Amino acid sequence: MSSSTSPIGIFDSGIGGLTVLKEIYGELPQEHTIYLGDTARVPYGIRSPETVTRYSFENTRFLSAKQIKILVIACNTASSVSLEALRTNFPVPVIGVIEPGAKAAADATRNRKVGVIGTEATVRSNSYTRAIRALDSAIEVFSIPCPLFVPIVEEGWTDDVITEMVAERYLSSVREKGIDTLVLGCTHYPLLKPVLSRVMGDGVRLIDSAIETAREIRGTLESLSLLNRSTGHANHEFYVTDAPQKFLSVGERFLGRKIEHIEKTKLEMEV
Numbered sequence: 218m219s220s221s222t223s224p225i226g227i228f229d230s231g232i233g234g235l236t237v238l239k240e241i242y243g244e245l246p247q248e249h250t251i252y253l254g255d256t257a258r259v260p261y262g263i264r265s266p267e268t269v270t271r272y273s274f275e276n277t278r279f280l281s282a283k284q285i286k287i288l289v290i291a292c293n294t295a296s297s298v299s300l301e302a303l304r305t306n307f308p309v310p311v312i313g314v315i316e317p318g319a320k321a322a323a324d325a326t327r328n329r330k331v332g333v334i335g336t337e338a339t340v341r342s343n344s345y346t347r348a349i350r351a352l353d354s355a356i357e358v359f360s361i362p363c364p365l366f367v368p369i370v371e372e373g374w375t376d377d378v379i380t381e382m383v384a385e386r387y388l389s390s391v392r393e394k395g396i397d398t399l400v401l402g403c404t405h406y407p408l409l410k411p412v413l414s415r416v417m418g419d420g421v422r423l424i425d426s427a428i429e430t431a432r433e434i435r436g437t438l439e440s441l442s443l444l445n446r447s448t449g450h451a452n453h454e455f456y457v458t459d460a461p462q463k464f465l466s467v468g469e470r471f472l473g474r475k476i477e478h479i480e481k482t483k484l485e486m487e488v
């Protein structure tokens with residue numbers, strides 16, 4: 218049984234979900250967290266919805282066994298294709314990143330032209346277009362997949378001349394549409410913010426769903442009386458499904474703090 222002192226469970230295909238975790242640290246510093254990065258199977262964004270959903274179930278089973286009180290899908294790809302199935306099949310509350318990102322974008326745009334960049338699977342699912350237009354049907358949404366960004370981030374080339382060339386190639390078409398807001402529809406992409414804002418220019422607001430997602434987690438925990446009110450030290454555990462070295466070096470640099478407890482783990486595969 219989980220209780221208010223149980224941890225928040227978070228998963229992503231790799232290090233991208235750390236962008237959400239960092240905001241959770243800021244918004245909910247007293248909460249214990251367990252982060253799972255499925256680094257053996259990254260990237261998710263090139264896979265079919267069925268495969269991503271199967272991975273999401275395996276990740277959720279792993280985290281559920283650790284008595285989490287809430288699950289955060291810190292991955293746009295998994296949120297796009299498996300949020301409903303996870304909500305139906307697991308008893309814990311489940312938070313995804315699409316709706317918070319869509320809300321932040323709809324609030325930010327002035328000219329009602331919004332760009333969305335994400336993985337192929339996220340763009341194909343149309344989840345952002347639907348979520349943004351459900352909030353304001355007059356908003357025009359221009360989406361493009363940027364599949365090379367995920368391996369670039371996992372490699373740690375977050376501010377590199379190669380990254381800038383790739384960004385220029387991907388983003389020029391969406392820049393020409395005259396958007397004033399760009400949704401970073403993949404949790405890996407906020408690590409590229411300096412490059413992306415250089416390429417898009419000052420007139421374009423970059424939206425990452427992490428801040429809004431952290432607020433939604435707080436709201437959900439509050440409404441269920443599950444906020445951890447104790448003032449003790451918060452524990453932060455990390456699990457990865459492949460060798461942890463790269464995750465550690467890129468992750469610690471991004472989080473700006475030491476990752477103390479990290480383990481390589483096997484997920485129980487479906488039989």
Ligand code: DGL
Binds near residue numbers: 233261295367
């Ligand atoms: N960070 C994930 C996302 O938000 C997944 C990227 C990937 O594994 O392709 O979509």
